Amino acid sequence: MNLDTVLIEHFEVEASIGVFDWEKKIKQRLLFDLKLLGDFSKACQSDDINYAVDYAAVCDEIDVIVNAAHYELLEALAETIAQHLLATFSIDNVELSIRKPGAVARAENVGVLIKRGKLS
Numbered sequence: 001m002n003l004d005t006v007l008i009e010h011f012e013v014e015a016s017i018g019v020f021d022w023e024k025k026i027k028q029r030l031l032f033d034l035k036l037l038g039d040f041s042k043a044c045q046s047d048d049i050n051y052a053v054d055y056a057a058v059c060d061e062i063d064v065i066v067n068a069a070h071y072e073l074l075e076a077l078a079e080t081i082a083q084h085l086l087a088t089f090s091i092d093n094v095e096l097s098i099r100k101p102g103a104v105a106r107a108e109n110v111g112v113l114i115k116r117g118k119l120s
Helices: 020-025 043-044 056-069 074-088
Strands: 004-015 028-038 095-099 112-115
Touching: 004 056, 028 056, 028 074, 056 074, 074 095, 074 112
Parallel strands: none
Antiparallel strands: 004 028, 028 095, 095 112
16 A cells, blocks of 8 residues: 655634733634645556545645634634644544644644544
């Protein structure tokens, strides 16, 4: 079995996120990094987009999820995105990090990293 990785790095989205009342009234910048894992050997051998993961479609799906609701926790948003990507795209595993720049005064970023996979 081949295990290949598609990368999406530093994808930026404005989101309604946070537990404080003031955070529910504004949009905040989030940065996404993704590793989408699966057997992409057909795409490698055929040079056919139909066997590849569509990066733009993945980013569009993230945009839709982020803009559909307010999330209090990065963890909840990450789980929602990871499960949706696993169900929607031909991938076996996803590693997703979400960073929230400026959330803590003396930290460049805070965030979460989750790894999820399909059950065999």
